[in-house]
Amino acid sequence: MINAVRAELLKMRSMPGIWVCFGLAFPLTALFVWAVFAQAGGTPGHTYSFVQTLNDRRQLLGAGYFGIQFLAPVLGAICITSEYRHKTITSTFVLVPRRDRVLAAKVLVTAWWCVLIALLSLVVVLALGLPWNAALGGVTSRVTGQLGAVVPGLVVATVLLGLFGLGFGTLVKNQVAGILLTIGFTFILEPILVLLARGIFHYDLNWLPSAAAASLAGSLARGGLGGNHDAATHYLPWWAGGLVMLAWGLIPLALGYYTTVRRDVT
Amino acid sequence: MSTPSPPRGLPIEISGLTKHFGSVLAVDHLDFVVEPGRVTGFLGPNGSGKTTTLRMLLGLVTPNAGRATVGGQFYRDLPNPSGTVGAVLEATSFHPARRARTHLRMVARAGGHDEARADVVLDLVGLTADGRRKVGGFSMGMRQRLELASALIGDPDVLILDEPSNGLDPQGIAWLRDFMRYLAGEGRTILVSSHLLAEMAQTIDNAVIVSHGQLKAQGTLESLTAGVAQASMHARTPEADRLCAVLTDAGVRFRRLSVDLVAVDGMSPEQLGPLLATNQIVLYELTNEGADLESIFLSLTAGLGFGELAQPT
Numbered sequence: 235m236i237n238a239v240r241a242e243l244l245k246m247r248s249m250p251g252i253w254v255c256f257g258l259a260f261p262l263t264a265l266f267v268w269a270v271f272a273q274a275g276g277t278p279g280h281t282y283s284f285v286q287t288l289n290d291r292r293q294l295l296g297a298g299y300f301g302i303q304f305l306a307p308v309l310g311a312i313c314i315t316s317e318y319r320h321k322t323i324t325s326t327f328v329l330v331p332r333r334d335r336v337l338a339a340k341v342l343v344t345a346w347w348c349v350l351i352a353l354l355s356l357v358v359v360l361a362l363g364l365p366w367n368a369a370l371g372g373v374t375s376r377v378t379g380q381l382g383a384v385v386p387g388l389v390v391a392t393v394l395l396g397l398f399g400l401g402f403g404t405l406v407k408n409q410v411a412g413i414l415l416t417i418g419f420t421f422i423l424e425p426i427l428v429l430l431a432r433g434i435f436h437y438d439l440n441w442l443p444s445a446a447a448a449s450l451a452g453s454l455a456r457g458g459l460g461g462n463h464d465a466a467t468h469y470l471p472w473w474a475g476g477l478v479m480l481a482w483g484l485i486p487l488a489l490g491y492y493t494t495v496r497r498d499v500t
Numbered sequence: 501m502s503t504p505s506p507p508r509g510l511p512i513e514i515s516g517l518t519k520h521f522g523s524v525l526a527v528d529h530l531d532f533v534v535e536p537g538r539v540t541g542f543l544g545p546n547g548s549g550k551t552t553t554l555r556m557l558l559g560l561v562t563p564n565a566g567r568a569t570v571g572g573q574f575y576r577d578l579p580n581p582s583g584t585v586g587a588v589l590e591a592t593s594f595h596p597a598r599r600a601r602t603h604l605r606m607v608a609r610a611g612g613h614d615e616a617r618a619d620v621v622l623d624l625v626g627l628t629a630d631g632r633r634k635v636g637g638f639s640m641g642m643r644q645r646l647e648l649a650s651a652l653i654g655d656p657d658v659l660i661l662d663e664p665s666n667g668l669d670p671q672g673i674a675w676l677r678d679f680m681r682y683l684a685g686e687g688r689t690i691l692v693s694s695h696l697l698a699e700m701a702q703t704i705d706n707a708v709i710v711s712h713g714q715l716k717a718q719g720t721l722e723s724l725t726a727g728v729a730q731a732s733m734h735a736r737t738p739e740a741d742r743l744c745a746v747l748t749d750a751g752v753r754f755r756r757l758s759v760d761l762v763a764v765d766g767m768s769p770e771q772l773g774p775l776l777a778t779n780q781i782v783l784y785e786l787t788n789e790g791a792d793l794e795s796i797f798l799s800l801t802a803g804l805g806f807g808e809l810a811q812p813t
């Protein structure tokens with residue numbers, strides 16, 4: 235199992251798609267850092283201000299989440315779909331004939347890369363956001379004092395979004411379809427379904443992936459920056475959001491294992 | 501053929517192996533054994549079930565019936581799979597952006613082998629200078645070599661190669677032939693599937709011939725060629741018409757291959773030579789075509805019938 239994990243780590247590291255995701259995390263995080271200051275100052279793009287409320291301070295620290303909530307599912311999807319795209323799945327299963335171990339290794343490695351991208355976004359926030367906040371007159375220690383409240387939710391939500399992408403990719407196999415469906419389902423179809431459920435059935439559809447992850451990520455994903463999540467949404471408790479998100483990752487993974495991975499490799 | 505060294509390999513045993521893909525019967529109750537210390541050719545036309553058989557042996561395809569084992573164990577149950585069996589399956593299964601050496605390091609990690617083996621096997625297959633290049637820029641021949649390097653990373657006792665000479669140039673094919681013979685000489689078990697019969701005839705000690713998923717023949721090359729009833733002499737002469745008349749009078753079976761070439765079936769040179777001399781037929785060339793691997797293969801896979809030794813054992 236350890237061998238499989240070490241091989242998967244190197245495999246992921248040597249794929250350009252991973253570095254594209256990490257490269258995109260920089261500008262996306264910077265964009266949302268800017269948005270936090272714009273929002274704190276009033277109308278976005280007009281007046282900037284240092285973060286004053288507790289919610290704003292937490293949103294600044296978790297500004298990377300708004301970018302990596304797109305990137306983490308892509309990381310997970312790439313982890314499995316690239317094997318089918320480049321036909322490396324054959325040699326992977328020859329080298330590690332226990333396919334459950336291969337999938338378990340991919341779960342661990344996806345989680346690892348998601349932790350890294352979450353922490354990278356945090357580093358970008360600290361490097362850009364704290365000096366900018368101080369320059370606008372904010373107190374740095376009041377922001378960093380919220381690290382403990384923000385980082386666990388940020389990291390766990392990112393990991394679970396990555397596992398969701400991995401599970402989806404295991405089912406779909408096709409790389410382009412896997413990435414497009416994962417993102418499309420989460421950020422296009424889900425908001426439409428949420429609106430329809432609320433408009434027609436007066437029901438808060440808060441257990442779909444994006445909303446479930448937002449429940450876990452807490453205030454990071456709520457409020458004005460969320461886009462998909464308006465103030466009227468009643469989120470699940472954080473622990474329930476985490477469990478639902480875990481199910482969104484593991485159920486497709488298990489389905490993919492039984493319907494796809496265990497099949498003949500011809 | 502070389503004398504086998506004391507084997508360090510393990511036997512491959514295929515027993516009653518059967519595989520259906522829907523209504524298509526790909527492999528039909530296949531039985532054969534591959535012995536260590538020899539190069540065994542696994543021969544058959546396209547679609548005869550060779551690749552499916554090898555994939556069942558490696559646990560990639562689940563058989564409907566029968567067993568395929570290495571040293572009496574299923575591949576997935578081997579304690580050290582890639583250290584026991586090395587497999588060359590398809591030369592296209594690489595991530596194009598990955599460097600050759602990185603690919604091999606990854607293979608070494610997955611199998612629990614020392615990553616330093618990457619450099620050793622790169623050297624073995626002659627790719628040391630290309631180790632830092634991305635595989636996407638490799639020719640088919642280089643990919644075949646890299647695939648072979650991947651198979652050798654665990655210094656395996658058994659090597660399974662599926663059409664390894666595809667894409668290799670003549671120099672590469674000659675290199676591969678020598679390499680397989682070298683590995684078999686160390687006592688390893690080598691099973692190589694191919695449809696390049698002339699090439700295989702120079703490489704293999706034993707042959708397993710399949711068609712439509714069924715075993716048609718197996719044995720040493722010598723036993724297979726000796727078992728073919730029809731040998732053939734080719735006579736090139738400016739008097740082909742007269743030769744045909746002489747052969748008809750003598751009751752000998754023959755085929756007119758061209759204006760000046762006649763194939764005489766079922767006669768040895770010692771029988772045909774005096775007949776030609778007695779009738780004073782001018783001869784430019786007389787060759788003993790015998791029974792080669794290709795004629796055996798074509799006869800077996802076309803279902804034309806064989807001598808006793810060529811029957812499945």
